[in-house]
Amino acid sequence: MPITIDLGNLRNLGTSITTQVTGLVNSTINQVLAQIPSTITIPTINIPPITIPDFPLPTPDPVTPATIRGLLLDLLNEQVQLTTPFTTLTGTVISVENDYVAMVEPGGELYFVRLDKINTVTRVTGGV
Known part of the structure; x- marks a missing residue:
């Protein structure tokens, strides 16, 4: 059923x-x-002042440019002495291009020196 x-x-x-x-x-x-x-309610926390000692900042190591061009770029608007196989020039670096440097001597003479002809670059300190 x-x-x-x-x-x-x-x-x-x-x-x-x-x-x-x-x-x-x-x-x-x-x-x-x-x-x-x-x-x-968060209780007030008293944090004493922190005195940070006055450590001198480290002086970074000077970077030596890897190329004559790099050195001249660092010396832009500075007095330098350039030596080449032909002559020695002293003056202010006013432009650094890919293959030459432009500099002006104290008397106003403008020189263009090919980078591949530069033997030495020396920063001139003091008067020229």
């Missing part, structure tokens, strides 16, 4: 259990939240 089950009551029971469990969970969450204060 077949057994007949009314599923409407089973659905009502499931809905009732779901409602009760949801209510219990919400109630528990509200109780826990009620115990958490809405604000907290």
